[in-house]
Amino acid sequence: MRRFFIVLFCLWSWSISGQILADNQAKEWISSGLNHMYNHEFKEATDDFNALKTKYPKHPSSYLLLAMQWEKQYFPLKDHPNQSKAYLAYLERSFDLAETAYEKNENDLEAVFFCISSTGFLAAFEADNQNFMKAVSYTRKSYSFLKIALKNTDKQPEFLYSAGIYNYYRIVYPELHPVIKPLMVFFEDGNKRAGLNYLEQSTRKTIFVKNESRFYLGYVYNKYEGTPTKALGLNQSLLEDFPGNHLFLLQRAELLALTNNFEEGEIYHEKLDKLKIPYYLGAVCVFRGMADELGKKKLAQAEAHYLKSLQYPFEERFTKDIRGLSYLGLCRIAYKSGQRAKAKKYLHLSKEYIEYKNSQDEYHRLSKLL
Numbered sequence: 001m002r003r004f005f006i007v008l009f010c011l012w013s014w015s016i017s018g019q020i021l022a023d024n025q026a027k028e029w030i031s032s033g034l035n036h037m038y039n040h041e042f043k044e045a046t047d048d049f050n051a052l053k054t055k056y057p058k059h060p061s062s063y064l065l066l067a068m069q070w071e072k073q074y075f076p077l078k079d080h081p082n083q084s085k086a087y088l089a090y091l092e093r094s095f096d097l098a099e100t101a102y103e104k105n106e107n108d109l110e111a112v113f114f115c116i117s118s119t120g121f122l123a124a125f126e127a128d129n130q131n132f133m134k135a136v137s138y139t140r141k142s143y144s145f146l147k148i149a150l151k152n153t154d155k156q157p158e159f160l161y162s163a164g165i166y167n168y169y170r171i172v173y174p175e176l177h178p179v180i181k182p183l184m185v186f187f188e189d190g191n192k193r194a195g196l197n198y199l200e201q202s203t204r205k206t207i208f209v210k211n212e213s214r215f216y217l218g219y220v221y222n223k224y225e226g227t228p229t230k231a232l233g234l235n236q237s238l239l240e241d242f243p244g245n246h247l248f249l250l251q252r253a254e255l256l257a258l259t260n261n262f263e264e265g266e267i268y269h270e271k272l273d274k275l276k277i278p279y280y281l282g283a284v285c286v287f288r289g290m291a292d293e294l295g296k297k298k299l300a301q302a303e304a305h306y307l308k309s310l311q312y313p314f315e316e317r318f319t320k321d322i323r324g325l326s327y328l329g330l331c332r333i334a335y336k337s338g339q340r341a342k343a344k345k346y347l348h349l350s351k352e353y354i355e356y357k358n359s360q361d362e363y364h365r366l367s368k369l370l
Contacts, residue, residue, distance in 0.1 A: 026052055033065060038211055038242040042073045060101075060114040063094035067121060075246070076279075076315050078129060088125065094118040095141075102145075109156045115145040116162050128316055136183075143187065150188075153198065160202035161209040165216065168195025172224050176355055196220070203234065214238050218251060223321065226357035228258040246272075250280055250318065253287055258358070262291035279319050282312025286326045299333050306330045314353075324353030328362055335369060344370050 033048030049069065053062035067090035074080040077087055098114035105111070123138035146166055149159040170190025174181045199220065202213035215238060218231035232255050238248045249271055256265035265287055272280040289305030292298045306326045314323040327350035334343035347366050354360055 023055075026055060030061070030065075033069075037065070037069045037072060039244040040072065040242075040246060041244065042069060045069050058097060060094040060097040060118070063090045063097070064114060064117055067091045067094065067118075071121070072245075072247075076128075076317075077125065084125075088122065091118045091122050091125075095122070109148075109152055109159075112145050112148050112152075113156070113158055116142055116149055119145070120162070147188070157202070157205040158208055160198045160206060161213050161216075164195045164198030164200075164202055164213075166195070167191050167198060168220060168224075171195075196225075211238065211242075215248070215251070218255070222251075222255060222258065223356050226361070228255045228358075231255050232259065246275060246277070246280070247318065250283060253284065254322065257287040257290045260294065262295040265291065278312045279315045282309045282314060283319050283322045285309035285312070286322050286329070289326065289329050293329055293333065299336065302329060303333050306333075320353050321356050321359065324350050324356070324359050327353065328359060328366070331366055335366070340370060 029048040029052045033045045033052070036042070036045035036048065046066075046069065049062050049065045053066070056062065067087050070083055070087040070090065071077060074083040074087075077084045094114055095118035098111045098118065101108055102111035102115060119138045119142035123135045123142060126135035126138060146162060149156075149162050150166065153159045153163050167190040170184070170187060171192045174184050196217075199213055199217040202209060203217055206213060214234045218234040221231040221234075222228040231251075235248060235251050235255055238245065239252055242248060249268055253265055253268035253272060256262070256268065269284045269287060272284050285305045286309045289302045289309065291302075292305060293302035306329045309323070309326045314320050327346045331343045331346035331350060334340075334346060343366075347363065347370060350359075350363060354363060
């Protein structure tokens with residue numbers, strides 16, 4: 001049986017934290033709820049987190065946990081407006097309780113953690129929905145607390161994740177989105193190598209954010225570093241712990257396709273097919289197209305898979321780049337078939353979707369050929 005000592009998460013300094021630490025039932029709700037949440041057993045997770053909220057309504061933990069669950073259960077949230085409202089309400093409540101605690105004691109690092117987490121989720125939600133003024137507002141709130149966290153990773157390991165994400169994205173995001181570079185003058189500089197180091201430490205030293213650290217370090221290795229092989233081990237450990245997690249299954253299928261492990265990948269294609277979720281169905285078509293094109297050298301079959309993938313929607317964070325892989329595949333097939341005009345068309349279309357380092361390298365390689 002898997003045993004996760006997540007029950008200790010961030011419960012260090014508040015008097016109410018002491019109550020929770022002394023409450024075996026509360027610790028069981030937290031541990032059980034997180035296990036259920038990451039394995040996509042949402043009814044059970046809801047029961048656990050609501051029980052915690054009922055007993056400790058003034059602690060921010062249950063509200064943040066419920067928000068994290070909502071994001072996974074109703075993915076992507078933009079397709080679920082009612083659940084989006086509940087998600088935002090949970091995060092606002094978590095922030096309000098944490099901010100109140102911080103105002104009482106500015107040395108309360110637990111309060112800082114919850115302030116960063118809640119405002120970070122809020123900023124990301126608004127950015128995903130193109131509400132950039134709201135996103136900036138939440139980012140400013142989050143940044144004031146993040147500066148405290150960046151100075152206290154030695155005292156509180158849970159800050160390693162935030163420090164890693166900030167240091168890495170502070171460099172890479174403006175590189176990919178030059179339009180925001182003028183705004184970066186208001187934020188402390190970052191360091192990609194330091195960011196990776198913090199994230200790697202976070203996968204080993206944290207409790208509450210360990211799973212997020214494993215997932216996003218793999219995401220960074222694949223997307224921005226161009227080293228999907230380094231992500232495979234992290235993803236394998238996640239799936240061993242949470243075999244029912246949809247995003248972990250998607251990540252596995254993608255990493256296997258990008259490392260040319262096509263035969264093993266089909267196992268995960270079938271699992272994703274069974275979910276009947278359009279975003280994942282489209283991604284699976286791309287992976288099967290790659291297997292046909294690059295593995296079996298069956299170009300007509302690969303082209304059919306790539307074209308079929310375009311009939312499905314894509315999701316901004318996790319399948320948009322996969323859409324780009326489809327267009328690059330179609331470009332290669334058209335070029336090999338001597339259809340330069342069609343190849344140029346697909347290459348042009350790919351540019352809107354690709355941020356992967358390896359996809360950008362492939363884009364430039366194909367541009368030189370065409």
